[in-house]
Amino acid sequence: MFCTGLLDHLDDWAMPDISPYYKIRWAPDETFAMFESVPVTETGVRFRDDASAAEYYLARMDKRPMGDCVAILAGYFIVSDRFREIMCKLQVSQCVKWVRVKAAPEGFSFDCDYWLVVPLEEFSTLDLARSKYSFFPGTRVVGQVEKWVFEAHRIPSCDLFRANRDWFISRRAKELLEEEGMSGMALEPVSVSP
Numbered sequence: 656m657f658c659t660g661l662l663d664h665l666d667d668w669a670m671p672d673i674s675p676y677y678k679i680r681w682a683p684d685e686t687f688a689m690f691e692s693v694p695v696t697e698t699g700v701r702f703r704d705d706a707s708a709a710e711y712y713l714a715r716m717d718k719r720p721m722g723d724c725v726a727i728l729a730g731y732f733i734v735s736d737r738f739r740e741i742m743c744k745l746q747v748s749q750c751v752k753w754v755r756v757k758a759a760p761e762g763f764s765f766d767c768d769y770w771l772v773v774p775l776e777e778f779s780t781l782d783l784a785r786s787k788y789s790f791f792p793g794t795r796v797v798g799q800v801e802k803w804v805f806e807a808h809r810i811p812s813c814d815l816f817r818a819n820r821d822w823f824i825s826r827r828a829k830e831l832l833e834e835e836g837m838s839g840m841a842l843e844p845v846s847v848s849p
Contacts, residue, residue, distance in 0.1 A: 674844035676810070677829050678803055679732075679822040681840065723837040732772040732822050739770045741831050742815050750775055750813035774817035780805040781819045782848045803845040810847070 723735040734742075739753055754771040781788070787802035797819060805818075814828040824832070829842055 675826050675847055676805060676823050676845040677826070677842035678845055679824060679840050680843055723839050732817075734770055734772060736768040736770065737835065738832070738837060739768075741835060741837075742828065744831070745814035745825070745828055747813055747815045750811055750816040772815070772822070776811075776817075777820070778809065778811050778816055778818040780809045780811075780823075782806045785846070785848050803843070805845055805847045807847050807849055 723738045733756060742751075752773045752775060754773055756769045756771050781797060781800065782804040783797075785804040786800060788797050788800040790796060791798040800819065800821075811818075814825040816823055823845065824842070832840075
């Protein structure tokens with residue numbers, strides 16, 4: 656009887672973070688705008704979408720320095736050279752490639768280079784039975800995910816990868832990013848089912 660009552664309250668206890676993977680989210684205080692043309696008065700990064708041959712320009716709206724995670728928009732993930740250097744020390748080459756983005760307007764330069772992270776493969780890791788999600792309207796395609804649970808056998812052996820239209824890192828990558836004081840991102844723990 657005592658044990659049953661005790662177990663009923665386990666959800667109220669603060670448990671240490673032991674998640675093996677993390678979803679990368681844009682930090683709530685990072686404010687950017689994305690333009691299809693380059694406003695001459697703005698500073699930011701410009702990148703080209705090879706699929707549509709469109710060029711996009713990304714700029715901070717509040718004029719603060721750009722962080723290490725510049726953007727996660729419409730599948731694009733733009734990061735600083737510091738972020739890239741850390742990731743290149745880990746296992747990432749089989750899952751992503753790096754494309755340097757240009758500073759805009761012409762002649763403007765940044766403190767460091769920025770990179771577009773391009774997935775070499777999109778993984779399907781979501782455990783549909785244990786995750787909490789909704790479908791895109793009128794479809795059976797997973798849209799918004801409220802609670803992430805991965806199926807262990809579907810997780811790639813990469814420290815940075817794209818799965819289910821989002822970006823994820825390993826615990827090892829998270830620890831290195833935290834040691835270096837990376838900015839511009841928040842990490843959401845992901846559970847793994849057996």
